[in-house]
Structures are given as C-alpha cells and as structure tokens.
Amino acid sequence: MDEADFLSRIALELDAELTMSSTAELIAEYARLTTAADECGILFSQPANTWSTPAATSPRVTELHQLQISLDEGPCLDAIRKQSTYICDDTRNDDRWPTWGPAAAELGISSTLSIRLESKNRNLGALNLYAEPVGAFGTQDVAIASNFARHASIALSTAFTEQGMALAIDARTFIGQAQGILMGRYGISAEQAFEYLRRRSQQEHIKLTDIAHEVIEDQSSKSTGEEPELP
Structure with a gap:
C-alpha cells in the first residue's frame, strides 16, 4: 500500500470516529506508527490561553506538554503561535528552547517534530512527535507527518463541530x-x-x-x- 492509499485509509477511519477524544487518540497512534517517532501527542489550544492534551501515547508525552505550558517555551507552542512546523535534532543543545530542551533530554527525548493542526477558521493545536535518538526525523518524516496533519486537522475540526x-x-x-x-x-x-x-x-x-x-x-x-x- 503506497502513502496516498494509506493516508486515505486513515482518513476513512478517522471519519468513522464518533468523539473528539477517540479521534485525537487515533491520530496520535497512527502518527507514531507512520514516522520515526517513539511517542506522539496532541496539544490543543483553547480559549483564554489554556491548553489540554486530549491524546498521548504515553505519560511522558503529557509531561513534555506540561513542561512547555509551565515554562511557556517549546516546539509545540511555537508551532501553534509562529511558523507551522518545527523540527529539533538535539533537544539538549537547541538554543531555541534553552530551558525546555534540556528538560526534555532528561526525560529521554532528543528529537521532536511539531506540526500545527488548523482548520479554515480555527487554530486547533499541534501534532507533536518525539523520538529518543538524536536526529531521528528526516525529510520523509516531515512530509508524511505534514500530510497526516492535514487529514487530522479535518477530522478534528469535524469532531469539534459535531461535539459542539x-x-x-x-x-x-x-x-x-x-x-x-x-x-x-x-x-x-x-x-x-x-x-x-x-x-x-x-x-x-x-x-x-x-x-x-x-x-x-x-x-x-x-x-x-x-x-x-x-x-
């Protein structure tokens, strides 16, 4: 099965999910399986500058997100607030996130890939992939994750609307x-x-x-x- 067919299959499975929570969980698991990620999670942007993690493949992901929120620093937040994609090859030595990066390294995460999730009318949050090795994510991972994020954004936007x-x-x-x-x-x-x-x-x-x-x-x-x- 080629990438286009695989993404189409995923899109159909996401469309079949009934709740925002189950949709987010399926997105996180598929993103982990289709890239070099060891862990994956979704960080949602909510009103009044609040955040939530509706899906995480491990408790470590939730901790990584909470650290970003408490420090107001990290690739997930930047993908939501600034440019749409951030890749980090070595968290311990990346001066873009001088506090969060070393903390992530202490949790065993050296590489990150964060991609914004957005609909036409709303910035939903970020899809965040984490890997233990340095330099884990290559150009193919970015391309796959970006395509996947577009499908995921549509599914999440639909789930938000239906839930509302x-x-x-x-x-x-x-x-x-x-x-x-x-x-x-x-x-x-x-x-x-x-x-x-x-x-x-x-x-x-x-x-x-x-x-x-x-x-x-x-x-x-x-x-x-x-x-x-x-x-």
Missing part, C-alpha cells in the same frame, strides 16, 4: 424540559418560562443550562418551589 452541535442540542433539550415544567406548574407561557430561567441565570451568575437542570431535578424530587416572578 451535540452539546447545543443537549442544552436546548434541558432548557425545553425546564420550560415545560414551569409552564405546567405555574400556568405561564413558554416565553415567560424562558424569561424566568434567563433572569435567574443573570442574577445568580449561573449558566442557563444549570438553572434548567435545577428545575428538572426539583421536579423529579417533587419539590414545589416558589412561584416565579413573571416578566
């Missing part, structure tokens, strides 16, 4: 259930029930879905509650 849609559907379902309970309990309209939920959310600084959950739980425990103030 699922969460939105769940939220609407809970809010609708809470509206129905309030309408039946107090003889108010759907608009008045929603206004009550919205007002409580603002006044108590609690998410609208959490207020809806509370109403549903109160109903389940047969609590009568207090009659809401109508708008």
